[in-house]
Amino acid sequence: xxxxxxxxxxxxxxxxxxxxxTRLHHRARGDGPDGARVTVEPxxxxxxxxxxxxxxxxxxxxxxxxxxxxxxLVRDGAGRLAPATWSDALDAVGSRLREIRAAHGPDAVxxxxxxxxxxxxxxxxxxxxxxxxxxxxxxxxxxxxxxxxAAAGTTAFGMDRGLPFPVTDLADAEAILLAGANPAExxxxxxxxxxxxxxxxxxxxxxxxxxxxxxxxxxxxPGTDLALALGMLHIAVTEGWYDRDAVQHRTVGFxxxxxxAAAWWPERVERVTGVPVALQREAVRTLCTARRAYVLTGRxxxxxxxxxxTVAAFINLALALGxxxxxxxxxxxxxxxxxxxxxxxxxxxxxxxxxYRRITDPRARSHIAKVWGVPPEHLPGPGxxxxxxxxxxxxxxxxxxxxxxxxxxxxxxxxxxxxAQSLSRxxxxxxxxxxxxxxxxxxxxxxxxxxxxxxxGTLTNLEGRVLRRRRLLSPPPGVRSDLSVLRELAVRxxxxxxRYPDEPRLVFEExxxxxEGGTADYSGISYPRLDAGEALYWPCPERPGGPAHPGTPRMxxxxxxxxxxxxxxxxxxxxxxxxxxxxxxxxxxxxGRVLAQYQSGSQTRRVxxxxxxxxxxxxxxxxxxxxxxxxxxxxxAWVQSAxxxxxxxxxxxxxxxTDTVFLPFHYPDxxxxxxxxxxxxxxxxxxxEFKVSAVRVGPAGPRAASG
Ligand SMILES: Nc1nc2c(c(=O)[nH]1)N[C@H]1C(S)=C(S)[C@@H](COP(=O)(O)OP(=O)(O)OC[C@H]3O[C@@H](n4cnc5c(=O)[nH]c(N)nc54)[C@H](O)[C@@H]3O)O[C@H]1N2
Ligand SMILES: Nc1nc2c(c(=O)[nH]1)N[C@H]1C(S)=C(S)[C@@H](COP(=O)(O)OP(=O)(O)OC[C@H]3O[C@@H](n4cnc5c(=O)[nH]c(N)nc54)[C@H](O)[C@@H]3O)O[C@H]1N2
Ligand code: SF4
Ligand SMILES: [Mo]
Numbered sequence: 002x003x004x005x006x007x008x009x010x011x012x013x014x015x016x017x018x019x020x021x022x023t024r025l026h027h028r029a030r031g032d033g034p035d036g037a038r039v040t041v042e043p044x045x046x047x048x049x050x051x052x053x054x055x056x057x058x059x060x061x062x063x064x065x066x067x068x069x070x071x072x073x074l075v076r077d078g079a080g081r082l083a084p085a086t087w088s089d090a091l092d093a094v095g096s097r098l099r100e101i102r103a104a105h106g107p108d109a110v111x112x113x114x115x116x117x118x119x120x121x122x123x124x125x126x127x128x129x130x131x132x133x134x135x136x137x138x139x140x141x142x143x144x145x146x147x148x149x150x151a152a153a154g155t156t157a158f159g160m161d162r163g164l165p166f167p168v169t170d171l172a173d174a175e176a177i178l179l180a181g182a183n184p185a186e187x188x189x190x191x192x193x194x195x196x197x198x199x200x201x202x203x204x205x206x207x208x209x210x211x212x213x214x215x216x217x218x219x220x221x222x223p224g225t226d227l228a229l230a231l232g233m234l235h236i237a238v239t240e241g242w243y244d245r246d247a248v249q250h251r252t253v254g255f256x257x258x259x260x261x262a263a264a265w266w267p268e269r270v271e272r273v274t275g276v277p278v279a280l281q282r283e284a285v286r287t288l289c290t291a292r293r294a295y296v297l298t299g300r301x302x303x304x305x306x307x308x309x310x311t312v313a314a315f316i317n318l319a320l321a322l323g324x325x326x327x328x329x330x331x332x333x334x335x336x337x338x339x340x341x342x343x344x345x346x347x348x349x350x351x352x353x354x355x356x357y358r359r360i361t362d363p364r365a366r367s368h369i370a371k372v373w374g375v376p377p378e379h380l381p382g383p384g385x386x387x388x389x390x391x392x393x394x395x396x397x398x399x400x401x402x403x404x405x406x407x408x409x410x411x412x413x414x415x416x417x418x419x420x421a422q423s424l425s426r427x428x429x430x431x432x433x434x435x436x437x438x439x440x441x442x443x444x445x446x447x448x449x450x451x452x453x454x455x456x457x458g459t460l461t462n463l464e465g466r467v468l469r470r471r472r473l474l475s476p477p478p479g480v481r482s483d484l485s486v487l488r489e490l491a492v493r494x495x496x497x498x499x500r501y502p503d504e505p506r507l508v509f510e511e512x513x514x515x516x517e518g519g520t521a522d523y524s525g526i527s528y529p530r531l532d533a534g535e536a537l538y539w540p541c542p543e544r545p546g547g548p549a550h551p552g553t554p555r556m557x558x559x560x561x562x563x564x565x566x567x568x569x570x571x572x573x574x575x576x577x578x579x580x581x582x583x584x585x586x587x588x589x590x591x592x593g594r595v596l597a598q599y600q601s602g603s604q605t606r607r608v609x610x611x612x613x614x615x616x617x618x619x620x621x622x623x624x625x626x627x628x629x630x631x632x633x634x635x636x637x638a639w640v641q642s643a644x645x646x647x648x649x650x651x652x653x654x655x656x657x658x659t660d661t662v663f664l665p666f667h668y669p670d671x672x673x674x675x676x677x678x679x680x681x682x683x684x685x686x687x688x689x690e691f692k693v694s695a696v697r698v699g700p701a702g703p704r705a706a707s708g
Contacts, residue, residue, distance in 0.1 A: 010471040014057040015453035018336040019188045020462035022046020025473045052190035059608045066607040070449035071479040095493025097429045101402045107135035111400035114141035114349035115407025116338030119458030121508040122483045127348030133491040137381035140351040142408040144387035148686040149308030150334035157316045159562025160520045162465040163336035166555045172197035175291035179203050181301020185210035186596040202284045208656035221274035223591040224693040226302045228575040230314035232270030233285050234262040242289035247323025254570035258317045261574045293329035304692045306579045309685040313571035326557040336463040343461030346521040351384040356519020372515045386687035395426025402429035409601035411439040415689040417675035438603035439669050450483050451476040457505045465538045469531045525550040578693040579681030586695035589661045592674045602667035618672035620649035621663040630698040637702030642694045645676030
């Protein structure tokens, strides 16, 4: 179907933020069915050290998915998506966008991006939105992912880089506190590093494969980490185990933060979280007596309407112990999507310009305007955040057209039924994807684009290290790159073509200049340096005339990014989730991931081995809770919240809390966990509350029918 460009390349896995190093090989024609012609093997790259998870091993199957999109589709008079030529499809989109803009103004067109897009795509998408469309209405699925950690980290440290140190440092720790992450399933090769640390303390309502490998497992009720973190700070201070010297010399704001934590004595924390006092104490003692220790957070602590404050409370704990900025210690958030880090830096966020700059900052605006060759007044202001944007679609003052690049919100956004309704109110929905995702199926125009092994670019992994994605194959005929789609659309909107290079290398050169002087400064990074095998972590400023900057693998060792060099404690207190269980909906439901599926599943549900391993939505439930609900292991159950109902296969889990059920969110239709979730947002980060809703469970399978 597609042509070979090279027989082997060194590149990275297309999925998660660990970005495991891989070697791809293309075997000679005729060697097995089409799908077997590309093979992958792990590379000896530091983050994966020769390991890969099941998803990485099977990633080439998506290149040859039987229903891969290879021709543009345009909805015809009968309402069907019918094949079209590229010029017809692009002309149709261009003229509809011009009409909608003329009738309703530039903010009537919105853009939704993704944290899986390469740096080059994310950058060009932001530029396309602000210049070609002139819209402020752009945001992306990273808002669902790490925005709470980013907001808390920026306040505390003056800047946000998921891990301000390489993952290999973790192996030397004497203790690691992991709050709300399950890397044994979400980033399996990371366990190599975590497993070498002295003690691993896991905070998770479920006894996950990660918790099974922990020294200590704390099992709070979902949505109570903030109380737990306050309580841990309480114990550290009252026992005199904290680092007075670091607090005094490297931070500000301890007193105010402590006043809140002072009210969270261990017995009160036990009442709210369910974590026994002795276990709280043991966890704090283990962490405080370690010379080298890390506090890490994942989505379990972050995806809440108080996610930012929760992360702030864990950062407060880390600061009190003097961890951030101490060699061999620190705080970090485990970024999720392949380019979850780079995706949040180059301007596809509603409030942001490239270089991790604020769109409201006059200096940032004039710098970017200069790089783009326009007056600063030309740049729109901040737009709506992801959930606010989705809710506004098709309303009186909301956008009437939406372009989606790299997301599948019909499955992945909270309160998914409402999202589908919002999309149906649009005058125009355009989706660029390589498979017919659930969102693409609702589109008026679908544009088929290239995949990882067919394109060049860069991504920035969870450590802030910039990596090269390399091309093994040319794409199938009929498929174009996201960059060329953006360029073609821009031209149809009256823009000069040379403003939108479709060559990744050229986009990166412009991105370097745009990022120069910003928080995420890439100006010293180049394709030749990366191709020479240099390990480059941002910030990496250009030094004209001087020796090349080596990049910054470890941040904050000489001080934090605030003008006074000190980190900020944040004054935060516990509060309840937007919704709590009651008589009608007596259980907590929490959501997350299983090993064999990725995100909305639009890629991994097309990989036969993965679909066999994890074919359908399950609901994990304690046997006693299941008995009360009238469901048994393997039955089909319904799970109902105030927003919707999901059908799921029952999996009895004796180690689970009796008040909690868990569902993965990777499946379509009535298996969508997001039919249950609440779109309540964190006021600081606009992160939705994926991790808590109130539900009830009942039988939906044969037993229901017979009973
Ligand atoms: N297999 C697989 N791997 C992935 C992905 C995938 O879809 N599939 N996605 C990638 C992406 S984008 C991301 S963001 C990462 C996410 O990686 P993780 O953060 O590890 O993933 P989750 O499963 O969302 O959540 C982690 C844990 O939080 C727990 N949890 C739920 N509620 C709470 C709570 O209130 N408090 C605490 N402390 N814990 C809670 C859940 O039980 C779960 O075990 O994974 C990346 N890797
Ligand atoms: N209930 C619940 N919901 C959640 C979460 C949860 O824990 N619980 N987690 C949230 C998190 S952390 C995340 S990150 C989101 C992710 O959720 P989604 O945004 O749905 O993520 P994906 O499934 O990765 O969707 C990416 C889509 O873009 C396509 N794609 C991939 N690469 C490219 C590209 O380069 N160009 C183009 N044009 N398309 C591409 C893929 O085929 C896929 O259809 O889900 C969130 N939703
Ligand atoms: S851990 Fe992440 S990057 Fe590594 S193989 Fe698995 S999905 Fe790919
Ligand atoms: Mo994510």
